[in-house]
Each structure stands twice: as C-alpha cells, then as structure tokens.
Amino acid sequence: MTRLTAAQVAKGDELPATQVHxxxxxxxxxxxxxxxxxxIHWNQRFAEQVGLPGVIAHGMLTMALANRFVADWVxxxxxxxxxxxxxxxxVPVPDDEQGALLEISGKVTDLSEDGTAKITVTVAFEGKxxxxxxxxxxxxx
Amino acid sequence: MITDEAERxxxxxxxxxxxxxxxxxxxxxxxxxxxxxxxxSAYPELAPPAMVQVWTMRGLHxxxxxxxxxxxxxxxxxxxxxxxxxxxxxxxxxxxxxxxGEHVSVSSVLDAVVxxxxxxxxxxxxxxxxxxWFVGDEPVAEMLFRILxxxxxxxxxxxxLQPTVSxxxxxxxxxxxxxxxxxxxxxxxxxxxxxxxxxxxxxNALDPGYVVATGLGEVFSYVVHHHxxxxxxxxxxxxALVELSEGVRxxxxxxxxxxxxxxxxxxxxxxxxxxxxxVLPVWEAR
Numbered sequence: 001m002t003r004l005t006a007a008q009v010a011k012g013d014e015l016p017a018t019q020v021h022x023x024x025x026x027x028x029x030x031x032x033x034x035x036x037x038x039x040i041h042w043n044q045r046f047a048e049q050v051g052l053p054g055v056i057a058h059g060m061l062t063m064a065l066a067n068r069f070v071a072d073w074v075x076x077x078x079x080x081x082x083x084x085x086x087x088x089x090x091v092p093v094p095d096d097e098q099g100a101l102l103e104i105s106g107k108v109t110d111l112s113e114d115g116t117a118k119i120t121v122t123v124a125f126e127g128k129x130x131x132x133x134x135x136x137x138x139x140x141x
Numbered sequence: 142m143i144t145d146e147a148e149r150x151x152x153x154x155x156x157x158x159x160x161x162x163x164x165x166x167x168x169x170x171x172x173x174x175x176x177x178x179x180x181x182s183a184y185p186e187l188a189p190p191a192m193v194q195v196w197t198m199r200g201l202h203x204x205x206x207x208x209x210x211x212x213x214x215x216x217x218x219x220x221x222x223x224x225x226x227x228x229x230x231x232x233x234x235x236x237x238x239x240x241x242g243e244h245v246s247v248s249s250v251l252d253a254v255v256x257x258x259x260x261x262x263x264x265x266x267x268x269x270x271x272x273x274w275f276v277g278d279e280p281v282a283e284m285l286f287r288i289l290x291x292x293x294x295x296x297x298x299x300x301x302l303q304p305t306v307s308x309x310x311x312x313x314x315x316x317x318x319x320x321x322x323x324x325x326x327x328x329x330x331x332x333x334x335x336x337x338x339x340x341x342x343x344x345n346a347l348d349p350g351y352v353v354a355t356g357l358g359e360v361f362s363y364v365v366h367h368h369x370x371x372x373x374x375x376x377x378x379x380x381a382l383v384e385l386s387e388g389v390r391x392x393x394x395x396x397x398x399x400x401x402x403x404x405x406x407x408x409x410x411x412x413x414x415x416x417x418x419x420v421l422p423v424w425e426a427r
Contacts, residue, residue, distance in 0.1 A: 001183055020178075029176035033169065035198025038226070050225040050293040051262055059228040060194070061177075067191045068179050077181060077189055084232030084285070 003076035003141040006115040015073045015106035023099030030061045059087035066121045069104045070136045079138050086132030091125050115140045146217040147254035156208040158246035161196040165243045190235035193274050193282040197247040210251035211270045218290040230287035245274050265291030309337045317420040322411045323351040335389035356411030358385040365400040395424045
C-alpha cells in the first residue's frame with residue numbers, strides 16, 4: 001500500500017475535512033461487527049433508564065471513524081502506530097434517517113525527524129467536540 | 142471496601158492470556174469495515190489495526206471470567222450500586238497488521254480505580270485497565286481503557302446552595318431561623334460590623350456580641366445576575382447590597398422587584414426564606 005512520504009507532509013498541514021452521518025442502523029451494524037452489545041447503544045428505553053440522553057454511539061466507533069479519517073489521508077491504515085482519546089461527550093443518535101452528523105477535521109501538529117507525524121483530530125457534533133484531544137501517531141513512508 | 146477490592150485485584154497482576162474465540166477472519170473484517178464504511182482495498186486480506194479489541198470480545202453470552210480484572214472490578218462496583226457504565230478514555234498502540242488465520246490472546250491488568258467522583262452522569266468510579274494482545278508470545282497491540290461506573294439517576298440535584306457556617310457566623314444563622322436579622326456588635330467598644338469576624342476592626346477586642354437589626358434599609362448597589370445558571374434559582378435575579386439603618390451593609394437577594402425597576406436608594410425591609418436547613422435573609426421593597 002502506498003502511504004504518504006515525509007517529503008509530502010509538513011507541520012501545519014490540514015487534513016481534508018469530512019462529514020459522517022451515524023444512524024441507528026450504523027450502531028446496530030457496529031454492535032454486531034465489534035461484539036459490543038451494550039444496550040445503551042441501541043435501546044432507547046434502557047439508555048434513558050440509566051441516565052443517558054438517549055441511545056449514544058459507541059465511543060470505539062467514534063474513535064474508529066477518527067482513525068479511518070487519518071488512514072484515508074495517509075493511504076495506509078498500518079501507518080498508524082498509536083492513537084488515543086478521551087470520550088468527553090456522548091453522541092446521542094436520534095431515531096431518524098439523518099442520525100448524528102459528525103464533522104471530522106485534523107491537522108499535522110508535529111513531524112519528527114524519523115518520519116513520524118502527529119495528527120491531532122477534531123470530531124465535532126453540533127459544533128462541540130466529542131472526543132478529547134484525539135491524537136494519532138503516523139509512520140510516514 | 143471498593144478501594145480494598147481494587148488493591149486486591151490490581152495485586153493479582155496481568156491476567157492469564159485468554160485466547161480469542163475465533164482466529165482473525167475475513168468475515169468479521171468485512172462486517173467491521175462495512176459498518177465503518179471503510180472501502181480500503183487492503184481489507185480483508187489484512188485486518189484493520191483498530192479492530193484488535195474485537196477479536197477478543199466475548200460474544201453475546203460471556204462465560205464468567207474470574208481472571209478478567211475489569212469484570213472483577215465491575216462486579217464489585219455493581220454490588221455497591223454503581224451499575225451503569227460508559228467508556229471515557231482509550232489509547233491504543235499497534236505494532237503490526239494482523240492477518241486472517243492468526244490467533245490472538247489478551248491479557249489485562251487493573252491499573253487504577255479512582256473515586257467516588259461526582260460527574261455529569263452521576264456519582265461514579267473511574268476504572269482503568271491495560272491490555273496487551275499477543276500472537277504466540279509476540280505482543281501485537283496494547284490498550285489503555287478507562288470506564289466510568291456510575292449510579293444511574295443520581296445527578297447532582299439542583300438544590301439551592303447552602304451557606305457555610307463557622308463559629309463567627311453561627312449566631313447569624315441561628316437568628317434568621319427565629320426571624321431575627323442579627324448584626325455583630327463589639328462588646329468592648331459597641332461598634333457594629335458586618336460581615337461577622339472574630340476581632341473588632343476598631344478596638345481589636347476579641348469579644349463579639351450582636352444586636353437585632355430593624356431590618357430596614359436602602360439599596361446601596363445591586364447586580365442583575367443573568368448567567369451562569371445557579372442551582373435552585375431562576376434567572377435573572379437581583380442581588381442587592383443594602384445599607385441598613387444600623388449603618389452596616391449586607392448582601393442578599395432582592396425579591397419581588399423586576400430587575401428593571403430596581404434602583405439605588407430603593408427602600409427595603411428584610412424577609413426570611415427557608416432554603417434546606419437554613420433560613421436566608423432576602424430583601425423586599427417597602
């Protein structure tokens with residue numbers, strides 16, 4: 001797989017921003033695909049009973065979307081050597097066709113001499129960021 | 142109790158490696174990348190690194206897992222009433238791609254248990270575990286995972302803030318319960334002062350007494366509070382600094398007067414409003 005080379009990347013580069021609609025159907029698919037069957041991610045009644053604003057997206061799904069965003073940019077998912085985040089704000093997913101609209105953007109915030117780039121990602125829902133400082137370390141080609 | 146159990150579980154160290162139910166396989170890779178909408182052509186010949194945790198998920202009917210520190214700690218917290226869970230942090234490190242046919246195993250250790258903390262969701266404990274995934278003896282990925290185990294429906298209630306009582310202010314709050322507005326007065330030189338303190342600012346005597354004020358005064362200054370929200374109060378509300386006829390100034394909420402009708406010099410009298418275990422003095426127009 002071709003991945004971006006260090007020569008193609010500069011500190012301060014913005015990654016092409018993207019938007020992702022996360023619907024209830026996506027949550028059901030992700031629950032099955034990930035093995036995370038916690039009912040807060042698909043059962044409105046249960047989610048409200050345990051004090052949540054409604055059915056919320058899996059944090060790991062949101063993080064994986066951020067990861068995919070970085071992988072699409074660098075061209076090779078294997079280039080990501082580390083990633084981490086805080087789940088600072090739940091993403092309530094309404095029971096409609098649009099679901100929750102996530103706006104994902106990112107920036108190269110560091111570039112070290114060994115060709116490792118630090119990407120700081122922002123995932124926003126309704127104008128507020130839902131992940132706390134998601135950062136990915138990417139080994140450039 | 143919770144802390145003792147946390148120490149005990151942490152002291153057990155990394156759990157024995159638990160093998161994944163299935164080998165890394167293209168069917169699950171396809172399900173996962175489809176769910177993510179990820180059409181990268183490298184899949185499913187390779188597995189997405191971010192999928193590592195998926196391989197060792199325990200299915201719909203997980204067997205009792207006596208060696209898993211997260212399960213053990215969750216059971217302790219469930220028992221204590223902290224039955225709800227949300228994930229709060231995740232940090233993953235990937236050493237290489239996994240390929241279909243490889244069989245991973247996972248070992249976890251309890252890293253930290255912190256609480257009880259008051260959070261927006263309710264009172265809860267943060268539980269941090271560290272996991273390592275292996276193929277054979279080769280570590281292929283690591284993860285720090287933190288969850289919040291919380292008591293559902295236990296949000297901090299929006300009751301009004303209560304005053305703090307000290308030895309200096311005790312007489313004041315005892316007075317309001319009796320419908321008396323008490324003002325501190327130096328027993329040595331007779332000067333009145335407010336707010337209460339241990340020493341007379343004029344003669345330095347450490348002998349405070351009090352007088353019961355008439356409760357009549359005038360607005361000396363005021364603010365209209367629009368933001369931020371304050372527990373137990375409806376916005377906007379007026380806080381007035383009132384100069385009492387005894388000569389001291391005292392803060393309190395001005396009630397019954399719309400914010401745009403308040404003015405400096407407005408004659409007021411004290412009223413008393415019960416809040417929880419306290420009675421707060423408030424100002425009313427007269």
